[in-house]
Amino acid sequence: NAGVTQTPKFRILKIGQSMTLQCTQDMNHNYMYWYRQDPGMGLKLIYYSVGAGITDKGEVPNGYNVSRSTTEDFPLRLELAAPSQTSVYFCASSRRDSANYNSPLHFGNGTRLTVT
């Protein structure tokens, strides 16, 4: 029962570098999400997907891109890393949309990213 798996666990980037955060889930969930968590702050939605081939912006999408070619995978791309993107990134999935009563989010264990 792997659930939601994120790689890498830690990464240090220099300003201007790019990278892809990987996320895969084995629960056959249609809905997938990317959040960032800053110290003392609530999680903020970056992007989400309601199914393969469909993505949409969340609350803080600037500086990020996503793709959803399969049900299982939902990678997050940072093109030009900036210090403001230093954060912990969480991928999550759910069976239905997150407003649905019967649909808790299942989170991965996060990627801690530092941009210097």
Next chain:
Amino acid sequence: KNQVEQSPQSLIILEGKNCTLQCNYTVSPFSNLRWYKQDTGRGPVSLTIMTFSENTKSNGRYTATLDADTKQSSLHITASQLSDSASYICVVSLNAGNMLTFGGGTRLMVKP
């Protein structure tokens, strides 16, 4: 603006004691309210989900209450254990769409 405020920010209790964490929200229209537990270095894990028509929901030693009129929720932990040391996050869902509003969390430390 939709907001979720949690108190206290941090709390230290002795093992075996009870504690109550608070969550006030201004999210509207409201669909459901969730409590998550987040261990250090891990992702959040769902504890309870309540709709506006539910007043209380239990999950083992965790009991969540909801007052939709005053827009307040609480999470009560009974007979705390060392493994309860974690951050507890209150999350409110809008009535439709995929937007959840997360509180900043309460960091609980249980000492022996």
